[in-house]
Amino acid sequence: DTAVSQTPKYLVTQMGNDKSIKCEQNLGHDTMYWYKQDSKKFLKIMFSYNNKELIINETVPNRFSPKSPDKAHLNLHINSLELGDSAVYFCASSTWESSGANVLTFGAGSRLTVL
Amino acid sequence: QQQVKQSPQSLIVQKGGISIINCAYENTAFDYFPWYQQFPGKGPALLIAIRPDVSEKKEGRFTISFNKSAKQFSLHIMDSQPGDSATYFCAASIGGGFKTIFGAGTRLFVKA
Numbered sequence: 129d130t131a132v133s134q135t136p137k138y139l140v141t142q143m144g145n146d147k148s149i150k151c152e153q154n155l156g157h158d159t160m161y162w163y164k165q166d167s168k169k170f171l172k173i174m175f176s177y178n179n180k181e182l183i184i185n186e187t188v189p190n191r192f193s194p195k196s197p198d199k200a201h202l203n204l205h206i207n208s209l210e211l212g213d214s215a216v217y218f219c220a221s222s223t224w225e226s227s228g229a230n231v232l233t234f235g236a237g238s239r240l241t242v243l
Numbered sequence: 244q245q246q247v248k249q250s251p252q253s254l255i256v257q258k259g260g261i262s263i264i265n266c267a268y269e270n271t272a273f274d275y276f277p278w279y280q281q282f283p284g285k286g287p288a289l290l291i292a293i294r295p296d297v298s299e300k301k302e303g304r305f306t307i308s309f310n311k312s313a314k315q316f317s318l319h320i321m322d323s324q325p326g327d328s329a330t331y332f333c334a335a336s337i338g339g340g341f342k343t344i345f346g347a348g349t350r351l352f353v354k355a
Contacts, residue, residue, distance in 0.1 A: 169347070169350070171345040176341050232279075
């Protein structure tokens with residue numbers, strides 16, 4: 129059973145197009161995230177939802193719009209794609225562990241290539 | 244603004260050797276410091292974590308050393324194995340909370 133699953137795994141598209149990436153988690157976690165990993169492997173948080181409420185919204189262009197229909201799903205829609213949007217997008221979920229920390233569980237990533 | 248600085252960017256170690264990855268942070272409000280391991284084509288996965296009230300935490304071959312006064316922490320991988328070849332990320336958060344800040348990552352290659 130995949131804990132955090134993302135689709136599609138690969139996405140190749142032209143500049144200016146609109147695309148979506150879907151994420152689902154079956155861990156029962158309350159919080160979900162989108163992270164962007166660039167070509168240098170740098171991981172940067174984009175958005176976070178807790179129980180369907182947006183709690184983190186980093187300085188991301190408004191062409192990126194997350195949507196959480198329920199706490200098990202978090203989708204990412206990107207409008208007017210640009211070359212610089214090419215990256216691997218990771219969905220993650222988290223819950224508070226007994227250690228008192230919020231531990232992230234990541235999906236396998238969705239590699240977006242904009243031509 | 245990079246709040247968690249990680250070095251080296253890449254590391255090659257012989258099988259059986261010790262791999263050491265260092266991180267430094269700026270924000271003294273950080274109080275939870277996890278390390279994540281990422282294999283090619285996979286998402287990062289939690290490896291080990293520490294809070295600043297202890298100076299060292301060991302889990303198997305993996306040890307975190309923490310120096311609160313220097314605002315530095317490091318990952319030591321003892322008896323490194325080819326299967327340890329991966330990218331390692333240090334990270335930090337406040338209150339173990341929702342916003343985890345990652346270092347730039349270290350690509351480790353363990354030669355057989």
